[in-house]
Amino acid sequence: MALVRRKTPSIEISPQQLVEIDSPTADAIEREYCERRLINFLQRAWHVVEPKIPLSREGLWYMEAMCEHLEALYRSEILNLLINIPGRMGKSLTSVVFFPSWIWAIAPEFRFIFGSYSAYLSRRDSRQTRRVIQSSWYQRLWGDQFSLLGDQNQIERFDNNQSGYRIATSVGGLGTGEGASIIGVDDPHNIKQAESDTQREDALNWWDETMGDRLNNQRTGGKLIIAHRTHARDLSAHVLEQGGYTHLCLPMEYESDRSCFTKVRPRDAEVETKQEEDTGETLYCHDPREEEGQLMDPSRVGPPELERLQRSLGSYAWPARLQQRPSLREGGMIKLDWFPRYRVPLNHYDEIVQSWDTANKKGAQHAYSVCLTIGRTKGKDHLLHVFREKMNIPETQRTVKNMANTHWGPVSALLIENAASGVGIIQHLQADTTLPIIPANPTLDKETRMDIETPALEAGNLWLPEEAEWLPEFETEMRDFPSSRFMDQADALSQYLAWARQKVPTDWSMY
Incomplete structure (x- = not known):
């Protein structure tokens, strides 16, 4: 016709x-x-x-x-x-x-x-x-x-x-x-x-x-x-x-x-x-929105209504029906039993690495800025600390500088996603500090990036502490990924795992 x-x-x-x-x-x-x-x-x-x-x-x-x-x-x-x-x-x-x-x-x-x-x-x-x-x-x-x-x-x-x-x-x-x-x-x-x-x-x-x-x-x-x-x-x-x-x-x-x-x-x-x-x-x-978390039609579904919908639908249903990204009910992409546990941190690590996922703005509807601190030694990666706060860009810049000198020593690699707010933060820190900044350039979506790195997790390469104040939120996000309410900790983790996988070691006795 x-x-x-x-x-x-x-x-x-x-x-x-x-x-x-x-x-x-x-x-x-x-x-x-x-x-x-x-x-x-x-x-x-x-x-x-x-x-x-x-x-x-x-x-x-x-x-x-x-x-x-x-x-x-x-x-x-x-x-x-x-x-x-x-x-x-x-x-x-x-x-x-x-x-x-x-x-x-x-x-x-x-x-x-x-x-x-x-x-x-x-x-x-x-x-x-x-x-x-x-x-x-x-x-x-x-x-x-x-x-x-x-x-x-x-x-x-x-x-x-x-x-x-x-x-x-x-x-x-x-x-x-x-x-x-x-x-x-x-x-x-x-x-x-x-x-x-x-x-x-x-x-x-x-x-x-x-x-x-x-x-x-x-x-x-x-x-x-x-x-x-x-x-x-x-x-x-x-x-x-x-x-x-x-x-x-x-x-x-x-x-x-x-x-x-x-x-x-x-x-x-x-x-x-x-x-x-x-x-x-x-x-x-075809999506004119620019801010992370911006709603389709706030006159019909604003933040309070969205929160009620999420509670009503539950953690399994709302990512599918609202965000159009369903997951299988029998579990997410990451299994918590993949992570070995350590009782106390080591006295010395060969490398201290921080992986940052930075947010654009501060506010209830915006994502968190996250920093994972990882200690590396002889093939064992210990997740030592997770920092997770909602901050604006100036606050994030100050926090990155302050956290670079850790309890376990200064960082030897500081990964920051080279996108959105991270671009300006990288430029500012490179101009004003001598920190070992490594811009990370993501080319794939969050789920695909993590999917590529899951073999390292399944092999037990990342150790978690037996107890930590930040641990429950981290475990919840890992368990629910990719249906988590926020995925900033997962982003920072996949960013670190990609860097570790591609890194050419200078001391092969470490591996």
């Missing part, structure tokens, strides 16, 4: 000005405004489905990011789209209600099949779509483009007189027969089903086998998955492993090392870009 937009003149005028214009002209302007971009349509149609709940202006950025990717799917600029975003952020309304309604305003011949883990949810979204299309607002603007057929105007399926239709199904349904221009699933797993290997595999097989050949045109048709994460082996993980999906991933709290880049070009010309390592193609950033 050809993907053709109905051509209309481009008129730059805001919807607020429409009230000052006579009705026929105002309708033509509003129609052109809505057809131009899905986000425009969403803002104008919002009142139809949520007449009492205003659209959040603070959250408009992530809705626009979703809309830009959905538009690219409609234009066949991308063919497979995965969107991971927390629940209750308008993902269903945007993707399976407003999106098909907007396309029918432009190309009413399009055919859709949308599913969910629940037939109830699929029918709910189908009713909402029909509610938009049958509204007086929509009919006033596009009533002359198509009409719904009376003999196929049901909850599970409704057709229009231009050969388009929208079918609602559920995971496991739609055995044979129908195809579509775009197929999609909104939340393929519920929380309990995701914990069942059998039910989770059923959902994966349904997507691969039942829905896999439903596109009417395999060259131009689109596949859409939109969900919050539920399990480390859910459908999102499955298709990411298969490859070929554009992945828009927006966590509740901003994590700088997971900032989302895709091939879809945003309308904002000032957006940050980078080059894809394998192909050299330009990737565009």
Whole structure:
């Protein structure tokens, strides 16, 4: 099926000005405004489905990011789209209600099949779509483009007189027969089903086998998955492993090392870009947040609400459902029994190394600045001390200098991550001190960096004390990683382990 937009003149005028214009002209302007971009349509149609709940202006950025990717799917600029975003952020309304309604305003011949883990949810979204299309607002603007057929105007399926239709199904349904221009699933797993290997595999097989050949045109048709994460082996993980999906991933709290880049070009010309390592193609950033821990929409979920959500969901569920980084329930990446224990520190160490992970700002919502002090001798690495405080950059600079002369002697290597706040701290210390600064340049995400270093931990190369004031928090973060609330201690540890692994020893008798 050809993907053709109905051509209309481009008129730059805001919807607020429409009230000052006579009705026929105002309708033509509003129609052109809505057809131009899905986000425009969403803002104008919002009142139809949520007449009492205003659209959040603070959250408009992530809705626009979703809309830009959905538009690219409609234009066949991308063919497979995965969107991971927390629940209750308008993902269903945007993707399976407003999106098909907007396309029918432009190309009413399009055919859709949308599913969910629940037939109830699929029918709910189908009713909402029909509610938009049958509204007086929509009919006033596009009533002359198509009409719904009376003999196929049901909850599970409704057709229009231009050969388009929208079918609602559920995971496991739609055995044979129908195809579509775009197929999609909104939340393929519920929380309990995701914990069942059998039910989770059923959902994966349904997507691969039942829905896999439903596109009417395999060259131009689109596949859409939109969900919050539920399990480390859910459908999102499955298709990411298969490859070929554009992945828009927006966590509740901003994590700088997971900032989302895709091939879809945003309308904002000032957006940050980078080059894809394998192909050299330009990737565009879709998360405008800059501060670590910055929330998606503070008008809806601020720090107190987030804290309540985290307590309610628990340490296993909230990293998946809010941050889109699930872990396996049977344990994290690091096992506490990998760490041998020492009773008291040695009197002498051949080397004292400190590994710093520095934060940008001081505040309850920001990350900690962390320093691990490690004593090295004859192949044994003793973690001697963990410093962990929330500090601003000047405080961090002073603390790094003060801590460099330890109880066990001066440091022989001082590792500082050469990114974000660490860049300025390194420059300041190199200019003002003779400390043995070693800039560490991370190129991978937190989880991958630690994954590379886990063999050293599993081999028992890092010893922990039997008792220490800082030990419980360190053990908790290691046990829960990568689902920990904060991962600064883990970052500092993987940074040290990478340095130790790559270090060329000058005295081989130590090893």
